Amino acid sequence: MRSTATKLRDLLENLLQTDLPVRLRAWDGSEAGPPHAPTLIVHNRRAVRRLMWQPTELGLARAYVSGDLGLEGDLYDALRRLASLLWGNSGKPGALPMRAVAADLLSLGIAGARPKPPPEEIALLGRRHSRHRDRQAISHHYDVGNDFYRIVLGAGMVYSCAYWTGDEESGGYGLGDA
Structure with missing residues (x-):
């Protein structure tokens, strides 16, 4: 019997007509995909439902x-x-035709109502x-309180900017005058 992660991977690869470039870990702990690739952790069925209803980078976000x-792994690599997969060759956002695979989504128990946007949105x-x-x-975006800014800015709560000049003497990364 195929694991949940294998079913998800097969579903996505069939839909996208290409190999999935990341590893998947499903809500039941099963894994499938390239062993040394970043791992997308699908914590629950709602994650896939979000992509089904909003099959673009917005659903992913x-x-x-x-x-x-x-x-798990390097965010930039992932x-x-x-x-x-998201942008295709056009440089414009693409829409994954998730609705075309409704039977597979039903078999995984994923089909359901459109999830509400996260409260952060x-x-x-x-x-x-x-x-x-x-x-x-x-x-x-900004009236979030000092607890948040301590996490982001550190105990000193210093908010500043800098720019890199490309100074050759310092290896190409010199802090410019601001």
Whole structure:
């Protein structure tokens, strides 16, 4: 009997008509895919449901942000490997035709209602770039309290910027004057 991860891998490879460039770990602990590749951890069926309902990089991002999908290994390597699946050769976002494999999704117990966006995602209403809407967006992203900024900035809470000049004497990475 095929494991859940093998079923997921086969489903995706059949759908995409190419080998999956990452390893998968399913919610039951089973694994499938290249042994030394970054591992996408599918924590629950909702992760795949998010991709089924929003089969673009938005579905992938929502699954990751909500904790339904995780990653073991190098994030940049995983994104590089997945880029061609998400963006294709056109350089524009592509849509994976997940609805075309509904029978396989049903057999894995994945089919269901569209998951709500993660709470971290704000739904803005009103005219784009109006003062009210921009104020909402700014507040959502920055009014998060000092506990968050201590995690991001460290105990000193120093928020600064720097730029690299390409200074040859320091190996090509000199801190420029700001």
